Amino acid sequence: MDNKYDLQFDEPIKRWDEALPLGNGLTGCLLWGNGAPLRFSLDRGDLWDLRLAPEVLDEGFTYAEMIDCVKRGDQEGLLKRFDNMYEKYPYPTKLPAGRLELSFSQSVDRLVSRLSLWEACAHIEMTFWDRSIKVSSYLHAVNGLGYIRIVGDSNAAGSLDLIPPDYAGEQQDNNANPVFHTSLTRLGYPAAGMHSEGHIRWFHQRTVHDLEYAIVIAEGEGATGERVIVYTIAANHDGDDWLEKAKRKTASALMAGYDAAFDDHVTWWTRYWGQSSITLPDAKAEKMWVLNNYLFGSCSRKGAPPMPLQGVWTADEGKLPPWKGDYHHDLNTQLSYWHYLKANHLEEGESFIDFLWNLRPEAKRFAERFYDAPGMNLPSVMTLAGGAMGGWPMYSLSITNQIWLCQAFDHYWLSTGDPEFLRDKAYIYFRETAECVQRWLMPGEDGKFKMPVSSSPEFHDNSLEAWLDQISNYDLSLLIYLFRRLHDMAEHLGYLAEAEQWANVMENLPDLAVSNDGVLMINPKETLTASHRHFSHMMSIYPLKLLDRKGSKRDREIADKTIFNLEVLGKGQWVGYSFAWAATMYAWQGNGEAALYHLQQMWRYTCSPNGFHLNGDYKQVGVCMFHYRPFTLEGNFAAICALQDMLLQVDDGTICVFPAIPAAWSDNAAEFRDFRGEMGVLVSARIRANKLEYIQLRTEREGSFRVQNDFGCERLLIIIGERTYEIACPVSERFSVDLQAGDVCSISIHA
Template sequence: MRHDDLVLSWPRPAGEWIEAAPVGNGRLGAMVFGGPGRTRLQINDSTVWSGTPHGPADSLADVLATGAGPARLDEVRRAIRAGDYRTADLLLMSFEGPYSQEFLPFADLWLTLGEGSLHTRTLNLDNGVAHEFLTVDGHEVERSVWASHPAGVLCVSITGRTDVKLELDSPLHTVHKLFRSNGFELGVEIPVDGAPQHEPEVKEPLRYAVGALDDYDPFGALVVRIDTDGHVSTTASKLTVTGSTRTLLVLATSTAARDFWDGRAPRTRTEHLNAAAEAASVALAKGAETLLREHDADLRALLGGTSLRIGRQVNGPIAAEDVLSGRDEQLTATVMFQYGRYLLASSSRPGSGPPANLQGVWNDELRPAWSSNYTVNINTQMNYWPAEVTGLAECHLPLIDLLDKLAANGSEVAQHLYGARGWVTHHNTDMWGWALPVGMGHGAPSWAIWQMGGAWLVHHAWDHYEFTGDIDFLRDRAWPLLRGCAEFCLDWLVEGDGWLDTIPSTSPENWFLVDGTPQSLSWSSTMDIALIRSVFTRCLDTARLAGLDDPVLAEIEKALPRLRPIAVAEGGWIQEWVEDVPEEDPKHRHMSPLVSVYPLGQIDSEATPELAEAAVNLMDRRGNGAMGWSWAWKIALRARLGDGETARSLLLEATRPLGFDWDVNAPTDGSQWGGLLPNLFSSHPPFQIDGNYGFPAGIAEMLVQSHNDVIRVLPALPASWPSGALTGVRCRGGVAADITWRDGSLAALSIRRLSGDPLRTVKVAFLGRREEFTLAVGEERRLAC
């Protein structure tokens, strides 16, 4: 540990999962409970999901067999235009598949030491090591746990004289377990179907295959190898080390789902066990010191590119209870910025597997809330809001990999369900690339019917280019995704009253009132049109930048001016639906109409002041608290429009301790506010990690903005954050900024080009003035303050 590391500490072992410390390497995650006696490491692998690769295609075929398709879509559209919402609702439910699949727990590793006491339990947010200092049977013992990305393994190092008993089990079907002197191994079968909590009528919520499947074997292998100077003995269910002064455990996994994700030919169960054993053995041979050194260098290099300090420099461990107390809001903001970055780096690394899900890469429930999958009407997008701006661009890439899978499955859905070109996805997906609506034929269209999931997700491909300036990525990865999404949007639009409309259209999870009755189906919701306008604009920008010539561009240029402009309701706020209708819930947790503010940047205080004022009016109407992700979006929105004081107050609300039982799910309507759990996980409740990821994005937005081709420095600085330093914050155009402020005013500012076009002008707004200049790659400009 270095003197300036941010280190969280807890005075006691974790008694519950939400008190444990998370470690991860992008694919393997573990929750570390700590303490003497018998303690738990709860293990996850990002590829352990229910379901099968052919699940999306099979479900599409089943939906089409009910009669859903382009002809029925025409019926839906006629019913909505006629105001026959009940008929439209019933017809659309036939478009719903069952549900996307579940991210599942893998195993529990139990370590038993002797009797004793815990002196310190910490988690280093700069190098990802969970460390404990204990007294066990009168001896000093240290235990460190980390998940190494370079080695692809989970490591447990125990030093000091002690005996250790090791056990391993799994909540999944165990079909192989073997303990021997050099370690132990576990083989499990993974369910081929998993129903979410909100589908209680499913007779078999976790269904395992009966016999072998023709083309997919839902198998996972986990192997632990051990190196110790103690004596090892084994039974059929445990391994015991006696008289050791050093013990190193290395854990590796291999799954059939990982083969699917990587596009690799399927392997046998024996081959998976052998692959995991080899990975563990290779890592073990390096020894604890080398494994830790390589891990430390890797994670520090990633996390160290950007740093934030608000207020005083903190040296030494920070009690999590102090962060939760709210007594030092500058400390809380500093910690939550780094904690969110740490969690993203721990659950999303290139080449490691699927992107961070609703719980990152940490889950211990067989039926987690909302299946711990991907909700793509806000939550998955928020997971990746901090990726580019806080220096974690490489962590963004697993999401782009998922987009590739969605584009493949979504093209079949677009063609057969809607008669459209391109690709589509709705409001839920999973590691298999699920693209259908979910709902089992009874899901309310307010949440189940939303064809814009891909139109929002695809902006992440553009964002990666815009921050990095990587023209090869833009041409080779982003353009095919953008083009396919634009094709779907072009075909989804239909003639209206002089405008092009989306129909059916919903505003995610919200309802409006018609004659006092809640309805969700309309046409051309504000969010729909904002997303499509942005997709079209990004396509034209991409073609210009990459020198592309494609027939779809002419179609886009023709359609773009025929999209409805953003409307302002009679009450003075941004209108949510095509008509000025009353909301069922004026305090609704979703801020869907304001996607045009953040993250899309279509509404801006300088360029569109009247719309910016209307956006503020809608925020005032919606109010403050709800759950972690809603707070985070509201923080970013307020910051984007220059209101640092309200953004700060929202952050203070969001980082208070949860005020009721964490394992009692709050109503989804936001009527019961969430908060932070003892390990600083954000909650609804239940635990959802999107808030943790959204907080650093919102904090960054308060301190620097770079949308619409201008870098704005300290655009929303609260008065109660009078001093601080933000180093290496990334800005669009391939540049980074270092910012220091004192007494509420900018004290030092430097801009350097990391990548991108050296001829692209850098425009910086600070201290009431603007400067413009060019920078060669590697060049830095210090600006006079």
């Protein structure tokens, strides 16, 4: 990979959310500072205070009680039972791990930082008048350890300090917004204990619940005289004798050396980068694709927890992370895992699938206790263990957000074509979700199903007006999607009686609410009349794709008018992810110019210099009214999803290449390699000078694959191994290619 993608800064990095990010799925490090000190802000994905608020354990914490409060118009009751706990208590919450600080005896005259994305390694070069020091650091992709190497003039060598979080410091909780400004001291933890044995040091942090953890460092001299530090974040849930094992592991790694470990680390990343690639005439878009795939590989790995709001880079500000670093299921977790399948990073993305699947027992308990229902359902704002955290109840306890989680299983099945996954996981996950939801579906006066209460994230915020007496398009779209996919999956599996059962439910769902102007409404009584950040009323356009854009003129007009209505209402209330989500809809619409424009707005104005999505227009240039900068990751990966959708879409099983690229890309050259389509096929293609040059299909499974003919010519040449033949297909129509597992098929214009 070309080092043109690297992050490079010629001035000291002053903030943690602009730092050089390192990660291996479980552990994260943010490298920043001016040398006085140079900071390594550390995080581990499973460090959580899992204590639940007393209100969650109260017998009145039920869906039925929530409905009764809504029917009575009892806002105080709703707040007291279901909402206030989120800000009232500092727990449950994601926890920061601590920090390493490297300080130097002299002030730094110049500091240059570079993050090599190819090697996943940070490099800092510091100049002290006539002396210089180079610091390199990486988080090992396989063994989980952190490595630091310091090379240079020993007279300027610095001291390395272990800094635990300030859990026992002075109370600092005077800010009016505890979502962003809750002091760590409110957790009530004791100060960490500092310890050392020879060349090994550590701090041991006890809490007031089950968790204990430590940061352990081993420090010594390398074979050529350089200074080497190996560190790890260990916790008591690592097993018996966890701290002693961590000390032995760091000491052993120090003996083995920096370079030997680095080779294995780079081998992992070389494999990762080999899974797919793109080449664009747009340097910024190409770099953002590479950078965000780097971020994904750093904070999502099989065997580790999936990324919550900040992934493995919990805020280092002496406070709890924004929104407690939780798992939000009304948008955030879903968008974070939109792009990985097409980018062909299956194993890394399986972290999310495995997490949801392993939480089924907790989801069943929550469905029974809170919803008084069979099947399963997870809280929409929850801990690592699936515990409810409260918050705005119409969203934090929405019964339909669970359906949006189901889509992760659907996407995985469609992308891989794995029949065992469909039978043993996807269908079961959908069916058990439906069992819970059906408990609360009831016929209305028109005979169509309705829900006792409905909402549409995040319209009317946390007011009584947010509770809708007629079903929202958000809830309805998810219900239509749930039962439509259950029907299709059951048919595919040969469960014909169950397929008929799901079809019967679909027949009794109402139609989506559409205004007289042909625009999707919030619900049959209310239309969106002002700018808003969350496009929940548009779920049927994207990501659910319920509207048949190509097969139905009415559906296409509804989608186009609703997207246009976003332009009419403006972007004042948008946040960063809104630009990314809008870009996905423009890409689905085939409007590559608009898709790219919205991606550029997000990248330029709502992302930190290191690429982190900061939600707001923190530069205050006027693209939206939110000027804050709370870091969350979902906007990063939703944007890359949109970019990939500009290059490849699979529409009703038909492969369409370059369906939504700007004219400038088509005029020059654009190419992608090994993007994942559907049913286990990897797709590559190139367009140059407005001509599609080739499509290549590589198959993991036997199947018949449909391709849209966008070559501008009816006569096409098909090459499969040593077999070559011609076909005739009208331009813009589709043709099928029958392939065996392991085939490589090349499609081009017949000369």
